[in-house]
Amino acid sequence: MSDTNIIGTSTSVAASVNKSNDLFGSGDLLYWKCEYEKAKEHFQTLLNQPSTTLIESARCYNSLGATNTKLQNYEEALDNYHKQLDLLLKLETSEKITNDIIKCYMSIGKVYCLKQDYVEAINYYNRALGLVLTINSLSDLISNIYKDLANLYTKTQEFDLATEYFTKALEIDHQQLGEDHPKCGQTYANMGAMYFRQEDYKLALDYFLKAREIWEKSLTSSHVYVESMNKTIQKVQLKLNRMVEKYSLEKAHSSPTTATASGIHQGRQHMAQNYLLLWADTNIDQTNQDYENTLKQIRTITGNVIVFKERDACIDFLTNAQDDTKSFLIIKDNIFNQIIPLINDIPQLESVYIFSDVKNRHDEWIKKCDKIKSIHTNIDDLCQALQIGVKQFNQDSIAISFITRKEMAFTENLNQLEPTFMYIQLFKEILLDMKHGEQAIKQFITYCRQNDCASPITIDRFEKEYHPQLAIWWYTYPSFIYSMLNYALRSMDGDTIINMGFFIHDLHQQIQQLHRQQIDGYYDKPFIVYRGQGLSKENFEKLHQTKGGLMSFNSFLSTHREQDIALGLAYSAAENVDIVGILFAMSIDPSIKSAPFASIKEVSYFKEEEEMLFSMQTVFRVNAIKQIDNNNQLYQVELELTSDDDQQLRLLSDRIREEAGGSTGWQRLGILLLKIGQFNKAKELYNVLLEQTSDASERAFHYNHLGCINDDHGDYEKAVWYYEKALEIEQKTLSSNHPDLTTSYNNIGSVYNKMGEYPKALSYYEKALELQQRILPSNHSDLAISYNNIGNVYNNIGDYSKALSFYEKALEIFQKTLPSNHPNSATSYNNIGYVYDEMGEYSKALSFYEKALEIREITLPSSHPSLANSYSNIGNVYNQMKEYSKSLSFYEKALEIFQKTLPSNHPLLATSYNNIGFLYENMKDYSKALSYFERALEIFQRALPPTHPNIKTVKESIEVVKKEL
Numbered sequence: 001m002s003d004t005n006i007i008g009t010s011t012s013v014a015a016s017v018n019k020s021n022d023l024f025g026s027g028d029l030l031y032w033k034c035e036y037e038k039a040k041e042h043f044q045t046l047l048n049q050p051s052t053t054l055i056e057s058a059r060c061y062n063s064l065g066a067t068n069t070k071l072q073n074y075e076e077a078l079d080n081y082h083k084q085l086d087l088l089l090k091l092e093t094s095e096k097i098t099n100d101i102i103k104c105y106m107s108i109g110k111v112y113c114l115k116q117d118y119v120e121a122i123n124y125y126n127r128a129l130g131l132v133l134t135i136n137s138l139s140d141l142i143s144n145i146y147k148d149l150a151n152l153y154t155k156t157q158e159f160d161l162a163t164e165y166f167t168k169a170l171e172i173d174h175q176q177l178g179e180d181h182p183k184c185g186q187t188y189a190n191m192g193a194m195y196f197r198q199e200d201y202k203l204a205l206d207y208f209l210k211a212r213e214i215w216e217k218s219l220t221s222s223h224v225y226v227e228s229m230n231k232t233i234q235k236v237q238l239k240l241n242r243m244v245e246k247y248s249l250e251k252a253h254s255s256p257t258t259a260t261a262s263g264i265h266q267g268r269q270h271m272a273q274n275y276l277l278l279w280a281d282t283n284i285d286q287t288n289q290d291y292e293n294t295l296k297q298i299r300t301i302t303g304n305v306i307v308f309k310e311r312d313a314c315i316d317f318l319t320n321a322q323d324d325t326k327s328f329l330i331i332k333d334n335i336f337n338q339i340i341p342l343i344n345d346i347p348q349l350e351s352v353y354i355f356s357d358v359k360n361r362h363d364e365w366i367k368k369c370d371k372i373k374s375i376h377t378n379i380d381d382l383c384q385a386l387q388i389g390v391k392q393f394n395q396d397s398i399a400i401s402f403i404t405r406k407e408m409a410f411t412e413n414l415n416q417l418e419p420t421f422m423y424i425q426l427f428k429e430i431l432l433d434m435k436h437g438e439q440a441i442k443q444f445i446t447y448c449r450q451n452d453c454a455s456p457i458t459i460d461r462f463e464k465e466y467h468p469q470l471a472i473w474w475y476t477y478p479s480f481i482y483s484m485l486n487y488a489l490r491s492m493d494g495d496t497i498i499n500m501g502f503f504i505h506d507l508h509q510q511i512q513q514l515h516r517q518q519i520d521g522y523y524d525k526p527f528i529v530y531r532g533q534g535l536s537k538e539n540f541e542k543l544h545q546t547k548g549g550l551m552s553f554n555s556f557l558s559t560h561r562e563q564d565i566a567l568g569l570a571y572s573a574a575e576n577v578d579i580v581g582i583l584f585a586m587s588i589d590p591s592i593k594s595a596p597f598a599s600i601k602e603v604s605y606f607k608e609e610e611e612m613l614f615s616m617q618t619v620f621r622v623n624a625i626k627q628i629d630n631n632n633q634l635y636q637v638e639l640e641l642t643s644d645d646d647q648q649l650r651l652l653s654d655r656i657r658e659e660a661g662g663s664t665g666w667q668r669l670g671i672l673l674l675k676i677g678q679f680n681k682a683k684e685l686y687n688v689l690l691e692q693t694s695d696a697s698e699r700a701f702h703y704n705h706l707g708c709i710n711d712d713h714g715d716y717e718k719a720v721w722y723y724e725k726a727l728e729i730e731q732k733t734l735s736s737n738h739p740d741l742t743t744s745y746n747n748i749g750s751v752y753n754k755m756g757e758y759p760k761a762l763s764y765y766e767k768a769l770e771l772q773q774r775i776l777p778s779n780h781s782d783l784a785i786s787y788n789n790i791g792n793v794y795n796n797i798g799d800y801s802k803a804l805s806f807y808e809k810a811l812e813i814f815q816k817t818l819p820s821n822h823p824n825s826a827t828s829y830n831n832i833g834y835v836y837d838e839m840g841e842y843s844k845a846l847s848f849y850e851k852a853l854e855i856r857e858i859t860l861p862s863s864h865p866s867l868a869n870s871y872s873n874i875g876n877v878y879n880q881m882k883e884y885s886k887s888l889s890f891y892e893k894a895l896e897i898f899q900k901t902l903p904s905n906h907p908l909l910a911t912s913y914n915n916i917g918f919l920y921e922n923m924k925d926y927s928k929a930l931s932y933f934e935r936a937l938e939i940f941q942r943a944l945p946p947t948h949p950n951i952k953t954v955k956e957s958i959e960v961v962k963k964e965l
Contacts, residue, residue: 026042027039027042027043027046027063028063030042031063031066031067031070031949032949032950032952032953032956033953034070034949034950034953036067036070036071037071037796037798037838039063039067040064040067040068040071041798043060043063043064043067044060044064046060047060047061047064054087054090054091055087055091057087058084058087058088058091058100059084061080061081061083061084061087062080062081062084062100062104062107064076064077064080065077065078065080065081065084065107065111066107068080068756069107069110069111069114070949071756072114072754072755072756073755073756074111074114074115074716074755074756075755075756075757076755076756076757077111077756078108078111078112081104081107081108081111082108084104085101085104085105085108088100088101088104089101098131099141101131102128102131102132102141103128103141105124105125105127105128105131106124106125106128106144106145106148108124109121109122109123109124109125109128109148109152110148112124113152113155115715115717116715118152118155118156119156121152122149122152122153122156125145125148125149125152126149128145129142129145129146129149132145142172143169143172143173143176143183144169146165146166146168146169146172147165147166147169147187147190149161149165150162150163150164150165150166150169150190150194151190153165154190154193154194154197157197159194159198162194163191163194166187166190166191166194169187170184170187170188173187179214180214180217180218181214181218182214182215182218182219182225184214185210185211185212185213185214185215185218185225186211188207188208188210188211188214189207189208189211189229189232191207192204192205192206192207192208192211192232192236195207196236201236204236205233205236205237208229208232208233208236209233211229212226212229212230212233215229224938224941224942227942228942234320237316237320275325275326275327275328275350275390275393275483276306276321276325276326276327276328277298277305277306277327277328277330277386278305278306278307278308278314278317278318278327278328278329278330279295279298279305279306279307279308279329279330279332280308280311280314280329280330280331280332280335280339281307281308281309281331281332281335282309282310282311282332282335283332284307284309294379295307297379297380297383298330298379298382298383298386299455311335311338311339311342314329314339315339315342315343315346318343318346318348318349319346319348321348325348326348326349326350326393327348327349327350328350328351328353328386328389328390328393329343329349329351329352329353330352330353330354330355330382330386331352331353331354331355332355332356333354333355333356333357336354336356340352340369340372343371344369344370344371349371350371350389350393351371351372351373351389351393352369352371352372352373353372353373353374353375353376353382353385353386353389354372354374354375354376355376355377355379355382356375356376356377357377370575370576370577373385373389387478390478392533392534392569392572392573394482394483394486395531395532395533395534395558395569396533396534396535396573396579397486397487397490398486398490398533398553398554398555398557399424399486399489399490399553399554399555400535400539400551400552400553400554401424401551401552401554402539402542402543402545402546402549402550402551402552403546403549403550403551403552404545404546404549405548405549424489424552424554424616424617425617426668427497428504428508428616428617430668430669431497431498431501431504431505431669432504432505432508434501434505434666434669436501436502436505436506440501440502441463441466441502443499444499444500444502444503445459445462445463447496447499448462448480453480453484454479454480454484458479458480462474462479462481468506468509468510469510471503471506471507471509471510472507472510472511472600472603472604472613473603473604473605474503475507475556475613476600476604476605476606476611477605478605481503484496484500485500485503485504485555485556486555488500489554489555489616490554490555498669504616507556507615507616508596508615508616510603511556511596511597511598511600511613511614511615512596512615514598514599514600514603515596515597515598517598518598518599519590522590524590524591525590526587526588526589526590527561527587527588527590528585528586528587528588529559529560529561529586529588529612530559530560530561530562530563530565530566530567530583530584530585530586531557531558531559531560531566531569531583531584531586532565532566532567532568532569532570532571532572532573532581532582532583532584533569533570533573533581533582533584534570534573534574534576534579534580534581534582535579535580535582536578536579536580537578537579537580540580540582540635543582543622543625543637544625546622547622547623547625548621548622548623549621549622550619550620550621550622550642551619551620551621551622551639552617552618552619552620553614553617553618553620554616554617555616555617556613556614556615556616557613557614557618558611558612558613559584559586559611559612559613559614560609560610560611560612561599561610561612562610563583563585565609566583566584567583570582570583570628570634571634574631574633574634577633579633580633580634580635581633581634581635582635582636582637583628583634583635583636583637584636584637584639585636585637585638585639586620586639586640586641587638587639587640587641588641589641589643592641592642592643594642594643595614595615595618595619595641595642596614596615597612597613597614597615597618598612598613599611599612600612600613618641619641619642620639620640620641620642621639621640621642622637622638622639623638623639623640624636624637624638625637625638626638666685666689667689667698667701669685670682670685670686670689670702670705671705674705674708674709674712679709679712682705682709683706683709686702686705686706686709687702687706689702690702690703690706696729696732696733697729697733699729700725700726700729700730700733700740701726703722703723703725703726703729704722704723704726704743704744704747706722707719707720707721707722707723707726707747707751708747710722711747711750711751711754716751716754716755719751720748720751720752723744723747723748723751724748726744726747727741727744727745727748730744737771737774737775739771739772739775739776741768741771742768742771742772742782742786745764745765745767745768745771746764746765746768746785746786746789748764749761749762749763749764749765749768749789749793750789752764753765753789753792753793753796756796758793758796758797761793762790762793765786765789765790765793766790768786768789769783769786769787769790772786779813779816779817780813780817781813781814781817781818781824783813784809784810784811784813784814784817784824784828785810787806787807787809787810787813788806788807788810788827788828788831790806791803791804791805791806791807791810791831792831794806795831795834795835795838800835800838800839803831803835804832804835804836807828807831807832807835808832810828810831811825811828811829811832814828820855821855821858821859822855822859823855823856823859823860825855826851826852826855826856826859826866827852829848829849829851829852829855830848830849830852830869830870830873832848833845833846833847833848833849833851833852833873834873836848837849837873837876837877837880840880842877842880842881843881845877846874846877846878846881849870849873849874849877850874852870852873853867853870853871853874856870862897863897863900863901864897865897865898865901867893867897868893868894868897868898868901868908868912869894871890871891871893871894871897872890872891872894872912872915874890875887875888875889875890875891875894875915875919876915878890879915879918879919879922882922884919884922884923887919888916888919891912891915891916891919892916894912894915895909895912895913895916898912904939905939905942906939907939907940907950909939910935910936910937910938910939910940910950910954911936911950913932913933913935913936913939914932914933914936914950914953914954914957916932917929917930917931917932917933917936917954917957917961918957920932921957921960921961924964926961926964926965927965929957929961930958930961930962930965933954933957933958933961934958936954937951937954937955937958940954
């Protein structure tokens, strides 16, 4: 959407009044500095002054509307704009006033768009269009309205209307600006986005290429627009390549097809694994039976082979693949010299295997290209090597979590733990607790077919042959099941995990059954099993830091009784310079019942292997870590299976279990989906559960969580509707003193607070507090949360004395009921510090900010974003106090964390540079100020739309300091 706010611009209704420019100047500056609460307070004060004229009042309402839009107070923003509109309609009509009315309609439309009420947004943009067409001099504004309407019709999927309005906008821009103007490039880019949304990737690519062509002509090849478009084009090309891949996978079971972009139908592929098998061969003959038999044999390893006849198509596919998707490439002699020099440095390429007529023909290249694993002259040897390579890759890719002793000491603060550890434990407990019938298997088969998870032949075979007693056989069989499950658990793909829930349940049950059958044979004597795999250097460093702590394998775990097999895998992994080879030596006490394991030789697909399989998320304590053969890329790590009475692990597990309340497995699963951010899946689940139950308490539970989903999505009106439905049921079915009522009151209050409807928010928060004061002890932590909520409302409306009073009450309770270094206390200190900061009492603000920092430094990792937040707050206070050297020190600490933890184009990084720039400007070191402002501008231009106020603010700062140089 184009920016239609008119704060501080030459088109403002008060732009010709010098007095107004002076009055509005400081408010405009606060707005452009993104200090929206202060800007809002300024414009409200200005509006309330008796001397404010009608035209100045209109501008005030416009400024308040823009500010409330930035604060996401959409209802308040709409009220501001409607009041502006009422005043404008009272003024004497002129072209300028008409212009401002048009922009007011556009602003209202923009707010409705942000509320996702696209019908109302279209209504107001059409009002603007009807008025603007009466004024010939505003053709550029007509073009903007056409573009905004086109974008809205794209959102409502009325693509014919969207195309019509984009075309009209282009006609005007071509006439007024010329065909190579950057604005024309932007329209082509928007049209590309429209076709991308329709999954018409070929047309999308055409329009994106046209946009880039215009920007390269009118701007520069290094301009942020061009760089951003290059990334978009790569994304579309990847989509086209995925279509190629999908087409190849669909045909692979009968007649493998050369990968080419022409003639591929649209569709999507759901990755069932994070690796692909590619074949590059210039002499492909699809009619040759030997060729077909060769590919058929290779497909027994992964199920699918993607074939390339042209070198460039293969290289493009590799370079455009997702970073976490690795490829195994088989190269025939006829293409070897064309492709090998170009692919060794492609990170998405895992391994290369040469299929040659002569064994020693390419020996020299093996020495030069470390990704070439082996050369083979017969298909059996090649398949065996591929099988080993894929197995090694799967071994190395298993999801692992590390929990240090320090993290285990703070079980009350689960935010410090790796999320995967918590979520896998919850998934495991929930799925094992649920009942899975034949319908679950049918649903999984449908899911696999819809998402092309394997070849149709393999899926058909699974459908016909699978039953629970074959779970281990299918897990070890070289097909899609093993890779699909491990990939889903590693990437926390809730959709796939749920669809495979029956298989996880069956696999666990079969291991548990075998464990019971075999347990007497161990005679309660501890023994050691081994596992060889590679760890990334990052994970190896985490492992080092976890010594004495816990390590969890977040999938089913394959191990060997024989050390030599595992050691060979560790040596093999260490050949990769980016990987550390690890030999895990795991001490197992067979009397431990909480971690079932079993020898699977008799039921595995690979009956010749002495393999021990552990159930999902087996947890070990990390003991010694020793280097092997003085090789700094090869280590032995001694692990000990955690016992049933491991107190630290039990406390941790109990605390995690509390995170997913709910009386049924399905309810707990819904809560878990919310926690891992899979809102659409959770929404779908809760709607189904709502339809299936007539129980009042369950319906209230589901309504509450649907409210939570819409709340997180920013659809506040729907959130309030669901929360109020839950409250309505609770008021009918529960006693007037039931604690669940406080949850509903707080939920509704929270949404109204976000909507900027502070009186309503305060009313519901006070209802919650009143009930809590009747039923809870005076120092209960829930009371502190309510005090904090009410403090937030008073803070938002600028009543800092009341905000401070409630924040202090919350802190008093936290100090009595929580450990002195609990994160909730840090939040309270930070809130109080913020109030004092706003009140200009900087020494008090500093004191509370420092208390918050002290706790966060104890309880959080050194690179946690909350620490950066504390450092920035303290830096801001020192800047206000003109203690610039101290301010710089804290700003630099915040910047250091952001540089470590954020991508290079993250806006917070730019904000940090901007803070330092302002500091140097205050210190009159204008050359350094300019340097930091320019860094901030570069990031803002990459990360934000070109009309974002942050960009304007930094540009203005740059102009100011340039004048001083």
